[in-house]
Amino acid sequence: MGLYVLRRLVSAVPVFVGIATIVFLVLQVLPGDPVAMMLGFSVTAEATARLRAELGLDDPLWVQYVRYWRNLARGDLGRSMSMDVPVAQALWAQFPATLQLTVAGMGCAIVLGMLLGVLAAVRHHTWWDTATMTVALAGVSIPSFWLGLLLILAFAVHLNWFPITGQGGWERLVLPAVAVGLRAAGLLARLTRSSVLEVLRDDYVTTARAKGAPERRVIFHHVLRNALIPVVTVAGLQFGQLMSGAVIIESVFAREGLGRLIVYGIMQRDILLVQGAALFLATTYVLVNLAVDLSYAVLDPRIRLGAEAAR
Amino acid sequence: MSLRSLVALRGMLVAGVVALSLAGMPWAETPRHASAAPAGGGAIVIAIRAEPDTLDPHATGSRRAYAVMKNVFDTLVYRGPDNKFHPWLAESWEHSADGKTYRFRLRRGVRFHDGTPFNAEAVVFNLNRIVDPATRSRTARALLGPYERSRAVNANTVEITFASTVSPSGLLDSLSQAWFGMVSPAAARAAGADFGRRPVGTGPYRFREWRPQNQIVLERFPGYDWGSPAFNRKAPALGEITFRFIPEDATRVAALERGEVDLVQEVATDAVERFTRNPTYVVVRGVAPGGPVIFWLNTEAELLSDVRVRKAILHGFNRNGLVRGVYQGHVVPAEGPLSPSTWGYTKKVEGLYRYDPSRAKRLLEEAGWTPGPDGTRVKGGRPLALRLGDLFDRRRGEYFQANMRQIGVHIEFRLVSSAELFGMTRRAGDYEMASTWYASSDPHILNLLFHSSNVGTGFAISRWRDQTLDAKLAEAFATMDDARRAAIYEEIQLYIMERALLVPLYAETEIDAIKARFKGYRLDRGQYPELFEVVIQD
Numbered sequence: 001m002g003l004y005v006l007r008r009l010v011s012a013v014p015v016f017v018g019i020a021t022i023v024f025l026v027l028q029v030l031p032g033d034p035v036a037m038m039l040g041f042s043v044t045a046e047a048t049a050r051l052r053a054e055l056g057l058d059d060p061l062w063v064q065y066v067r068y069w070r071n072l073a074r075g076d077l078g079r080s081m082s083m084d085v086p087v088a089q090a091l092w093a094q095f096p097a098t099l100q101l102t103v104a105g106m107g108c109a110i111v112l113g114m115l116l117g118v119l120a121a122v123r124h125h126t127w128w129d130t131a132t133m134t135v136a137l138a139g140v141s142i143p144s145f146w147l148g149l150l151l152i153l154a155f156a157v158h159l160n161w162f163p164i165t166g167q168g169g170w171e172r173l174v175l176p177a178v179a180v181g182l183r184a185a186g187l188l189a190r191l192t193r194s195s196v197l198e199v200l201r202d203d204y205v206t207t208a209r210a211k212g213a214p215e216r217r218v219i220f221h222h223v224l225r226n227a228l229i230p231v232v233t234v235a236g237l238q239f240g241q242l243m244s245g246a247v248i249i250e251s252v253f254a255r256e257g258l259g260r261l262i263v264y265g266i267m268q269r270d271i272l273l274v275q276g277a278a279l280f281l282a283t284t285y286v287l288v289n290l291a292v293d294l295s296y297a298v299l300d301p302r303i304r305l306g307a308e309a310a311r
Numbered sequence: 312m313s314l315r316s317l318v319a320l321r322g323m324l325v326a327g328v329v330a331l332s333l334a335g336m337p338w339a340e341t342p343r344h345a346s347a348a349p350a351g352g353g354a355i356v357i358a359i360r361a362e363p364d365t366l367d368p369h370a371t372g373s374r375r376a377y378a379v380m381k382n383v384f385d386t387l388v389y390r391g392p393d394n395k396f397h398p399w400l401a402e403s404w405e406h407s408a409d410g411k412t413y414r415f416r417l418r419r420g421v422r423f424h425d426g427t428p429f430n431a432e433a434v435v436f437n438l439n440r441i442v443d444p445a446t447r448s449r450t451a452r453a454l455l456g457p458y459e460r461s462r463a464v465n466a467n468t469v470e471i472t473f474a475s476t477v478s479p480s481g482l483l484d485s486l487s488q489a490w491f492g493m494v495s496p497a498a499a500r501a502a503g504a505d506f507g508r509r510p511v512g513t514g515p516y517r518f519r520e521w522r523p524q525n526q527i528v529l530e531r532f533p534g535y536d537w538g539s540p541a542f543n544r545k546a547p548a549l550g551e552i553t554f555r556f557i558p559e560d561a562t563r564v565a566a567l568e569r570g571e572v573d574l575v576q577e578v579a580t581d582a583v584e585r586f587t588r589n590p591t592y593v594v595v596r597g598v599a600p601g602g603p604v605i606f607w608l609n610t611e612a613e614l615l616s617d618v619r620v621r622k623a624i625l626h627g628f629n630r631n632g633l634v635r636g637v638y639q640g641h642v643v644p645a646e647g648p649l650s651p652s653t654w655g656y657t658k659k660v661e662g663l664y665r666y667d668p669s670r671a672k673r674l675l676e677e678a679g680w681t682p683g684p685d686g687t688r689v690k691g692g693r694p695l696a697l698r699l700g701d702l703f704d705r706r707r708g709e710y711f712q713a714n715m716r717q718i719g720v721h722i723e724f725r726l727v728s729s730a731e732l733f734g735m736t737r738r739a740g741d742y743e744m745a746s747t748w749y750a751s752s753d754p755h756i757l758n759l760l761f762h763s764s765n766v767g768t769g770f771a772i773s774r775w776r777d778q779t780l781d782a783k784l785a786e787a788f789a790t791m792d793d794a795r796r797a798a799i800y801e802e803i804q805l806y807i808m809e810r811a812l813l814v815p816l817y818a819e820t821e822i823d824a825i826k827a828r829f830k831g832y833r834l835d836r837g838q839y840p841e842l843f844e845v846v847i848q849d
Contacts, residue, residue, distance in 0.1 A: 051447075097524075153565065164571055254556065256522070263558060267362075
């Protein structure tokens with residue numbers, strides 16, 4: 001078990017190095033001169049040269065790359081030009097808002113996905129099945145930002161049930177969470193449905209019914225317990241996807257968060273801010289997937305045993 | 312959204328809502344009003360599209376920052392809707408005959424939000440701060456032109472000296488803009504680079520809070536009574552102003568409809584009708600002065616070096632079709648290098664290039680461009696294909712592309728980032744056409760956009776190098792008499808259009824929607840929100 005964890009941790013290192021390098025290089029090859037943009041109307045040759053020197057942009061690429069890693073090692077992502085605070089500080093200030101939305105989206109996805117999936121499986125081949133699977137298909141297919149706008153029009157403007165913008169209070173979280181989570185909910189609903197259908201055909205379910213157990217008990221006690229194992233693992237893997245969805249939805253609902261910070265950084269041509277945010281998000285993604293991988297080993301003995309047997 | 316599609320939508324989402332739609336919805340009975348009145352005068356919540364970079368007036372060049380800053384900072388003079396200059400922090404002013412020395416007599420009894428007094432020393436500090444390279448001024452420094460020095464003649468008189476002549480209307484226009492807002496020297500020294508995050512001025516509102524990615528809140532400055540005589544009151548009525556950053560067009564509009572905000576800036580043209588028909592709202596619009604939205608023609612690009620080709624492009628473009636078809640008539644067509652609302656604009660540019668595709672085709676034939684097999688004209692085996700880069704808006708470029716196809720000009724249209732646009736327009740070989748828009752309340756903006764010294768900086772994108780034009784621009788800047796100055800700018804506008812250096816599209820139009828219970832709202836000269844005279848009447 002310990003060895004499995006160690007191997008997974010070590011394998012994450014090259015992924016991180018790759019991400020950091022790509023983030024560094026992408027900003028090098030972007031067209032346009034960021035320095036000239038920062039200076040605006042007052043752009044002159046001297047001012048440009050001074051700022052370039054200040055940012056270290058005149059150094060050879062490899063020097064900049066080495067400096068980039070040295071700073072990273074110290075946890076230093078540089079200083080945001082536009083906000084005039086350390087980039088890491090700006091990111092940490094916005095991270096809780098994005099995390100909150102992602103977790104709420106996840107909750108929405110799990111509750112909704114499982115509910116619809118079980119419903120569809122239990123009422124197999126009825127109009128319930130068709131209807132819930134249609135909703136699931138819509139959830140998977142509708143782009144989240146468009147869904148966000150539809151939710152605003154329907155539930156905020158016309159029905160007047162929820163506020164639209166800003167932070168604070170669970171009522172401000174509902175619509176963005178649905179917009180973030182519906183895609184994953186659709187996916188989980190389809191998965192739950194097929195998984196439950198499969199388990200329903202198993203012998204022990206027939207046995208339980210033959211013993212005269214009430215249908216409710218059969219479903220919740222015998223079927224769901226076994227049917228949900230694959231669902232839970234897929235749900236974990238959806239977390240990263242949900243976070244990238246949250247980044248887009250933040251702008252639609254004018255919420256605080258990393259996504260807004262990135263858009264702001266792009267508008268202000270704040271290179272270090274955008275670079276830091278990209279690195280931060282990618283790293284979070286890697287860490288979440290790593291955590292999911294590791295939790296498998298805990299949840300399902302077959303995985304770690306399989307890994308050790310393969311040696 | 313129609314009722315039927317809404318019902319269908321409800322049906323679609325009903326399963327998802329079932330868990331959430333608890334009967335009653337206690338929090339939803341009345342929408343939380345944005346303007347729950349605080350002490351005295353009430354509050355206003357304004358939805359703006361983007362967050363300012365900084366609230367340091369001397370450093371920034373952002374229009375969103377301007378809208379906030381003009382409430383926190385006062386300027387020496389105020390330019391009214393009548394285009395005239397009125398006293399504000401300066402009570403009166405005079406200048407030497409050669410236009411190199413200006414004296415401003417300052418109002419007494421004015422203090423900054425931190426309690427320090429506003430006086431001639433403070434003005435000197437402000438002007439020196441603007442020209443200090445460490446300030447990294449994006450706009451104010453350029454507007455201050457040949458500034459040499461300033462000194463406090465006495466506590467309430469300041470003298471500014473320029474190295475060469477500066478016209479009074481040009482200087483006063485600069486000084487009337489929020490980029491020249493007077494900052495507290497004590498606060499600026501203490502805060503250093505952080506000043507833009509906690510600004511201190513003499514304005515009617517003082518800074519309270521800036522929550523990144525969320526909002527900026529200002530509160531009325533108690534004791535403020537030095538509003539410009541151009542206003543109908545000495546102090547503002549509203550007690551609090553909140554600027555919320557809502558990037559999505561549809562969300563901004565929905566937030567107003569639901570009552571989360573009271574005023575929306577930059578209403579998308581397709582949403583204007585909804586507010587115009589509804590008496591609960593008032594739509595306020597204004598045509599921004601300065602340059603219009605422009606498709607530049609790069610005269611140093613081989614394909615556009617022939618003036619006949621450039622003129623053909625101008626004649627082949629159906630400007631009114633664009634304005635009516637794409638923007639539903641909510642913008643004003645522009646036919647010259649200045650927006651029609653700019654002081655010094657000449658109507659003589661109108662009708663110079665009427666939409667006339669057959670004339671356009673004739674001009675191209677004369678220039679030796681003949682139709683090729685796919686409809687695109689060719690000359691010496693080379694197709695007439697022009698690269699056009701534009702920011703933000705895809706629709707105008709695609710409309711233009713369709714127009715040009717009819718006269719046999721192929722447009723390779725691309726949406727680019729501002730950094731990319733700025734980069735490519737600095738090198739002659741990287742583009743044929745590009746789009747920019749710069750607002751300004753003085754025609755001196757033409758210097759930035761056409762003077763040969765600005766070729767290659769990303770501003771003078773038509774790359775026209777011409778000593779006659781340069782001389783005229785310099786002369787206009789230094790002409791003391793306003794009528795004579797306007798006459799020179801008229802010559803310049805016609806000179807530019809005769810040489811077909813650009814395709815003017817339309818003047819950018821600010822469209823705001825505000826709840827009707829807020830009375831007295833207008834846009835100022837630069838089309839920024841003017842909140843000083845706003846009162847709430849239920």
